[in-house]
Amino acid sequence: MPKNKKIVLSSAKVRSNEDLDKLKEISEENIFSCYQCGNCSAGCPAAEFMDEPPHKIIRLLQLGLIKEAMYANSSWICAACIYCTVECPRGVDIAKVMEALRQIALRKGVNHVNIDKLSEKILEKLPQIALISNFRKFTL
Amino acid sequence: MKIPYFPGCSLKTSAKNFEISAISSAKVLGIDFVEIPRWNCCGVVSSLSSDDLMHHLAPVRNFVRVLEMNKTKMVENEKRMLTLCSMCYNTLKRSNQRVKNNPEELESINNFMYREEEYDGSVEVIHYLQLLDEIGFSQMTEKVKNSLENLNVAAYYGCMLIRPKEVGIDDAEEPEIFEKFLSALTAKPVAWNAKKRCCGSYLTVNNKDVVVDLAYGILNDARKNGADLIVTACPLCAFNLDNRQKNVLEKHPDFKTIPVLYFTQLMAIAFGLDEKSFGFELNYIKPNDVLKEKVFK
Ligand code: SF4
Ligand code: SF4
Numbered sequence: 001m002p003k004n005k006k007i008v009l010s011s012a013k014v015r016s017n018e019d020l021d022k023l024k025e026i027s028e029e030n031i032f033s034c035y036q037c038g039n040c041s042a043g044c045p046a047a048e049f050m051d052e053p054p055h056k057i058i059r060l061l062q063l064g065l066i067k068e069a070m071y072a073n074s075s076w077i078c079a080a081c082i083y084c085t086v087e088c089p090r091g092v093d094i095a096k097v098m099e100a101l102r103q104i105a106l107r108k109g110v111n112h113v114n115i116d117k118l119s120e121k122i123l124e125k126l127p128q129i130a131l132i133s134n135f136r137k138f139t140l
Numbered sequence: 141m142k143i144p145y146f147p148g149c150s151l152k153t154s155a156k157n158f159e160i161s162a163i164s165s166a167k168v169l170g171i172d173f174v175e176i177p178r179w180n181c182c183g184v185v186s187s188l189s190s191d192d193l194m195h196h197l198a199p200v201r202n203f204v205r206v207l208e209m210n211k212t213k214m215v216e217n218e219k220r221m222l223t224l225c226s227m228c229y230n231t232l233k234r235s236n237q238r239v240k241n242n243p244e245e246l247e248s249i250n251n252f253m254y255r256e257e258e259y260d261g262s263v264e265v266i267h268y269l270q271l272l273d274e275i276g277f278s279q280m281t282e283k284v285k286n287s288l289e290n291l292n293v294a295a296y297y298g299c300m301l302i303r304p305k306e307v308g309i310d311d312a313e314e315p316e317i318f319e320k321f322l323s324a325l326t327a328k329p330v331a332w333n334a335k336k337r338c339c340g341s342y343l344t345v346n347n348k349d350v351v352v353d354l355a356y357g358i359l360n361d362a363r364k365n366g367a368d369l370i371v372t373a374c375p376l377c378a379f380n381l382d383n384r385q386k387n388v389l390e391k392h393p394d395f396k397t398i399p400v401l402y403f404t405q406l407m408a409i410a411f412g413l414d415e416k417s418f419g420f421e422l423n424y425i426k427p428n429d430v431l432k433e434k435v436f437k
Contacts, residue, residue, distance in 0.1 A: 028190040045338040049350050077350065080185060081338035082303035086312045093304075099188035113346050126345060127154035129227065129376045133184040133342035136195075 019066045027100035033090040034058045040084035040094050050074040054084050054094050075101035112138040142215045144206045145173035148228040150375035157419025158402040164417035165407035176205045186234040199235035203263040204256045220264045226374040230300035233265040233307040270309050277324035285412030288327035290434040294367035297336050298377045325410045334361035339380040351380050352387045368430045369399040383424045399427035
């Protein structure tokens, strides 16, 4: 998200949002348990490569700004290492929230990784454990 | 002891060295890995979506095979399913927990797989390190022929052996099972910071740079703390930490490489087995020099 972008808050945004409902359904997590301590981001090995670190993604979702959370590359940088989940003092399974963000995007029909576009050279070099796990997380 | 063994795809391909070293060193301890007939890929990563049952079919199908093995007396009343690959371990264990805790979901899966025997939730997924611990790590010490006392080893847990807490083989924050294993093999476990830090996992396919940076940090931390080599239980970590050292070197020409071995390779070495059961041809950074200096003097 651009640094100076104005965030418009409204209760309507939080209450009625199809994607946000979907996120709750897929993740089964209560994002409102989060009190923004930042533990998840402090331990996340991939946070430095993310547009928004995990705790900020949760904050965006609390504010109903799921578009912004999805626009960030964060869920596509998340390696599902489950570190954040273990570290969260409020019991929020952030890895599940990241998965839900990926799923909402994937279920709209846009794969994050285009298998056809990976060169044969890349495919040959990679072990199947890498390919299968990648396609499981980044394609539908 | 005969136990149903789930190899998974990597142990038959990129990680053959993991399998061959494990099976041959287990024999020394009197453990017989009985490969599960018609096993299928577990899916590598656990699906974290609550509304996705489909991806739990593959694990459950494997549990049915274990039941069949008991029926046909391939094993005697042994419903533990042994895994070596930590990703298989995690994925199978998570699926098992999910269906055990949700009888309705298990029923749906059973109905869907109506041609299979019904899964009743009675299989237990275990990792080889847990089995060794249960038998008693000290049993290994008795079998050591090549002392590893001069070898400083960094035990890399990564993610899938210890997270989430409900499936971890040890404490998620302060695990020590791997270090106990190393000590029993007479090696010197090093204390280091990066042992639970993710290597970037599947990002290695479409985001190599992230993995290279993460690997660089992990490998350097092992070196900085005096490790001669790193041991792992994960074929994906092995790829990212071992093979990716080529890319680390391209980015950081002054980087000092470090061998990454499967923990079972270290067992084969310590037990004085034939070189063939080490399988070093599949290790990218060869451990031969450091072993010559510190073990086979
Ligand atoms: S660790 Fe948990 S409570 Fe703290 S910021 Fe992250 S999600 Fe929120
Ligand atoms: S699961 Fe994803 S968000 Fe959580 S710590 Fe790991 S990489 Fe970061």
